[in-house]
Amino acid sequence: MTVKKLKFDIxxxxxxxxxxxxxxxxGLIINNRKxxxxxxxLGFELGAKIEPKSSYSGWGGGAINTATxxxxxxxxxxxxxxxxxxxxxxxxxxxxxxxxSFCNYNSGKQTTGxxxxxxxxxxxxxxxxxSRSASKDFKLPSKLPATEWIxxxxxxxxxxxHNLEIIRREVLKNELLLAWNPGNEQLQLGWKKLLPLxxxxxxxxxxxxxxxxxVANGFPKTPRxxxxxxxFLLYQLTHAGVPMVAITQGxxxxxxxxxxxxxxxxxxKKWPLVETTGAGDAFGSTFIASLKLNDGDxxxxxxxxxxxxxxxxxxxxxxDGLLSIREIKKL
Numbered sequence: 001m002t003v004k005k006l007k008f009d010i011x012x013x014x015x016x017x018x019x020x021x022x023x024x025x026x027g028l029i030i031n032n033r034k035x036x037x038x039x040x041x042l043g044f045e046l047g048a049k050i051e052p053k054s055s056y057s058g059w060g061g062g063a064i065n066t067a068t069x070x071x072x073x074x075x076x077x078x079x080x081x082x083x084x085x086x087x088x089x090x091x092x093x094x095x096x097x098x099x100x101s102f103c104n105y106n107s108g109k110q111t112t113g114x115x116x117x118x119x120x121x122x123x124x125x126x127x128x129x130x131s132r133s134a135s136k137d138f139k140l141p142s143k144l145p146a147t148e149w150i151x152x153x154x155x156x157x158x159x160x161x162h163n164l165e166i167i168r169r170e171v172l173k174n175e176l177l178l179a180w181n182p183g184n185e186q187l188q189l190g191w192k193k194l195l196p197l198x199x200x201x202x203x204x205x206x207x208x209x210x211x212x213x214x215v216a217n218g219f220p221k222t223p224r225x226x227x228x229x230x231x232f233l234l235y236q237l238t239h240a241g242v243p244m245v246a247i248t249q250g251x252x253x254x255x256x257x258x259x260x261x262x263x264x265x266x267x268x269k270k271w272p273l274v275e276t277t278g279a280g281d282a283f284g285s286t287f288i289a290s291l292k293l294n295d296g297d298x299x300x301x302x303x304x305x306x307x308x309x310x311x312x313x314x315x316x317x318x319x320d321g322l323l324s325i326r327e328i329k330k331l
Contacts, residue, residue, distance in 0.1 A: 062153025154183020278318025
């Protein structure tokens, strides 16, 4: 019997953005009880000119954030995304520091995407404005490199369905493990269109709002109060055919479920909260890395994920706070 040699432990697929952070204490947090899918809003005075308390820029996006996390946890990582040609060489050098192979698929028509992230200095929560540009032009090749896992984050643009079909085919053909953290554009496709990929997803990773939206779409007669119940959301998704579901809940920690039940853990409070950008990517990537490195130990993986995401929110940006395995084990 021959053993197939894998090029990567994991391949991350998603967006790459130039992140611009804008910190302000002039916004108001507004409770929006009329809409369970948009419960809190961040508002500023109409027509005002807002001076930031501070600002910061760097690389971001689901593909890079997760790839960096996986690499720092010791895995062989490749990442597929799209930036313009000038940024491609810059980004390749940047990622090579973490031994990440960058595969750029850009037709040359679009510039690199930009995300403008407004951080409320009081609550440390944020709102992100996205101009995806090159990410909307991103189209996967018909064949992907050899890998054990695929970590799929948000996809967008006219090629999104094509990309989802390529991933579905590759997962089935090569018996790959798929971790999926869908973006808004995927969630808006609706339950029926997502179900073929959901059923071959090994681990589905969502925040609570995303889980509520997915369940509300798939089970439209669900009472509003049920949508607030994380245990109910986990039950619906796992019994719909997803083997494992993880739901993050901000300051309330996270929960993970299979059809056999669920476990929960509170956030890891070692570091002061600076801002929450990248917390979801750190959580999801660390959870998957730990499943691989710790023989599928869900409890340990949940703990590792909350430790690493806790470290990320203690630093500015999505990747500066990412920890190594040795650092996680000390905590």
